[in-house]
Amino acid sequence: MATTELVKGLVISGKYELVEVIGQGGMAHIWRARRLTDGQGLALKFVAPSADADASWRRRFEREARLLSRLGQLSPHVVAIEDHDFDSDSGPFLAMELLSGMTLEERRSPRVINGSRKRRIARGSGTSVTEVNDLLTQFRQMQRLMKQMGGGGKRGGRGGMRGLLSMLGGQGG
Numbered sequence: 001m002a003t004t005e006l007v008k009g010l011v012i013s014g015k016y017e018l019v020e021v022i023g024q025g026g027m028a029h030i031w032r033a034r035r036l037t038d039g040q041g042l043a044l045k046f047v048a049p050s051a052d053a054d055a056s057w058r059r060r061f062e063r064e065a066r067l068l069s070r071l072g073q074l075s076p077h078v079v080a081i082e083d084h085d086f087d088s089d090s091g092p093f094l095a096m097e098l099l100s101g102m103t104l105e106e107r108r109s110p111r112v113i114n115g116s117r118k119r120r121i122a123r124g125s126g127t128s129v130t131e132v133n134d135l136l137t138q139f140r141q142m143q144r145l146m147k148q149m150g151g152g153g154k155r156g157g158r159g160g161m162r163g164l165l166s167m168l169g170g171q172g173g
Contacts, residue, residue, distance in 0.1 A: 004089035006031065006046060013087045016044055016095060032098065042082060045094045061092050068094070078142075110136045 004010070006029060010018045016033040022043065023030035033044045047061065065084035072080040083095035106113055113121075113136065115129075122129045 013085050041098045043096045043098045047092045
């Protein structure tokens with residue numbers, strides 16, 4: 001369980017220095033961080049202290065971190081999980097590839113990205129507007145998949161992380 005308040009400059013697990021908060025919600029806080037060995041920027045996602053209270057939760061966290069790491073290796077459309085740990089002071093966290101670019105509103109509803117913004121994204125990324133549109137379509141599909149997983153498989157079949165773990169060859173169900 002976390003015992004230290006997360007603040008700029010705090011070193012986590014002797015590996016990462018916190019730079020700034022870039023997101024927060026009811027279950028987690030996300031910080032921009034710097035890896036101490038090479039200065040590489042990444043995102044650290046800390047689970048809210050109220051969520052990490054028991055051993056069964058920790059086992060689930062470990063299992064899901066490994067699963068997400070495997071997903072990141074299978075698809076370029078899933079953020080890469082570089083590390084996960086239970087820091088004695090800050091609690092459980094995931095170290096992830098740092099992505100930037102889309103605003104919170106754009107992530108929530110990619111349909112708000114208009115033609116002008118798509119052209120700017122295409123120019124900045126060295127791609128075409130068609131490729132940006134394709135990526136946004138894939139993003140919406142992934143959003144739907146994640147909602148289905150979070151809904152416990154209400155649309156039939158096995159749902160949630162267990163169903164996904166089973167599909168990837170792990171021990172689901």
